[in-house]
Amino acid sequence: MYRTCAFCNGKLDGDGGPSGLGVGRRLAFDEWRSRLWVICPKCSRWNLAPLEERLEQIEALARAAREGRVAAATEQVALIRWQGYDLVRVGKPPRLEFATWRYGERLKARRREQLKFVVPLTVATVGLAVAVNVAAGGSVGVFVWNMPRMAQWMYRGIVGRRAVGLVEPPICERCGTVMRLQARHMAHARVVPDTKADLGLVLSCPSCHAEGAMLIGPEAQAALRQGLTYLALTRRRRERAEDAARLVEGAGGPERLIRDVARRELTLRSIAPERRLALEMAVDEQAEVAALERQWREAEEIAEIADGLLSTTAELEAELRRLKERGPDGGQPPS
Template sequence: MFMYRTCAFCNGKLPGDGGPSGLGVGQRLAFDEWKARLWVVCPKCSRWNLAPLDDRLEKIEALARAAARGRVAAATEQVALIRWQHYDFVRVEKPRRLEFATWRYGERLKARRREQLKFVLPVTVAAVGLAVAVNVTAGGSFGVFVWNIPRGAQWLYTRIVGRRSVGVAEPPICERCGTVLQLRARHVAYARVVGQAQGDVALILSCPNCHAEGAMLVGRDAHNALRQGLTYLALARAGRQRVEDAARLVEGAGGPDQLIRDVARRELTLRSLAPERRLALEMAVDERAEVTELERQWRDAEELADIADGQLSTTTELEEELRRLKKRPEGDQPSS
């Protein structure tokens, strides 16, 4: 069976061989026996990659058996981190969202900070070294300058993240001025969310050229753009993002779909949203993207079940159907 080798979110290589899950990849695995979900957790960005549907129940059972023999390293009422041999298992204990989301996104924010420090620290150290050398040469007149270096490195990092191009299927074209938009993370800051049918999310883009609202992204493109734009804004717009507050906002709104609708109703650009509401939106979009992916996998499974039940009568029909299913693009996961 097919399983991805790289993280769908950051493209980093996923380590490990999946251990008892039989996935063939993953060193940290998360599973939810209640919802029959299984993920490989990326060590670089801490995001959860949903495993394909094939035999997922058997794989989850195998994981649960191994986890029962492991050592519980940390646990809340909702999630337990279990060490077994050289694997980590994250067991979702109860389908309650608040604490689960808090834990999961707390990990993500920590990973984001680590990623940032990996850039900011070496640049700062190198720049301070240079400044000291220059200072000594110049006779000690640059003392104040050194204190600005960490902030400078931070600024540079934010710029780099903001310049990352957004992964969309086709670059959108501005309806007003006809420009092909080379969308970058920082452009998304000026976009705003609009609600779609069935609770899905769309994004109205402000054209960097004519500054009018001239293009719209939907589906996976909207998810990708939102994720990247919100990651950039978390750096660029100062303000503490407390995971508990954001999780409570999602819960208070009545769930991810309602939160997206609430944000859409406000008609604010992403950069004008309060920090914790931005994080809440990020959580809601993730949930939404995951559910969409699950639905797609269920549909495929249903189609295969139809074939097995002999609803396609002739051999030609059957072969055509199989060919069509095989032609589906691999790695059908959101990329960012």
């Protein structure tokens, strides 16, 4: 197996885990078509494994996938976590099970990022305040006591002022100004249903404070995620990924949860904190599996061409037919 990406020439990380390829930390496979890819960590392109290295490795990956936890899935692609590896299973996946490991880790990462700002600032300020307190005879004790809260408030302000990443800022239909949107402005945005996309995001103009534009598609998803990240910092109580995952599962999956939230047409700040985290989880999963499906379709086109050119021996052809004729658990292939 090659060690560098065929598209960007970047180094392929990992050791291949259950695949036995000796390379790769995120691996994709299709049992029915006997495809095996190593996904590049740099450019996210799918590198097709040589034909002679796939046959037994695919079976090993399938066994690991059955032991892993499904993080997100569509009818064609499932993202599965197995130990320290990401396995992308192509084909109709098992029943969708919401694993909370990804969101638990994401929440921990947010807290670590916040602590990187809050702790050093608090320590430095407290040290300075103690010195001033001694010189002033103890008159600034209240200031020292409240410093951690002040540091958290400053951090929320920094996150809230981050610009929303849009290709082009919208223009307000009411006042005609260009809407320079920041994450904090998303608190007043409303999630609404849209006929062309899963959801729309009605924006409140920072200048006139009227609803002046609407985003749909990927831009709505990106703006929504930034707004939800900011609002998560405004809560003192920590939301649990497990609770949010249960809300998504109870709604019948990410798509149904998003439709239910959009049907209510609430502003982001008026949605309950646990439901906001569930909404963020649902939007993230939809975006991730949509990207995986696009990458898979592109990789599948290349694999069709490559296998047509490389599959030349009778032994390989027989093994490919055998794998295609067996189901994921040794049964018949799907109709």
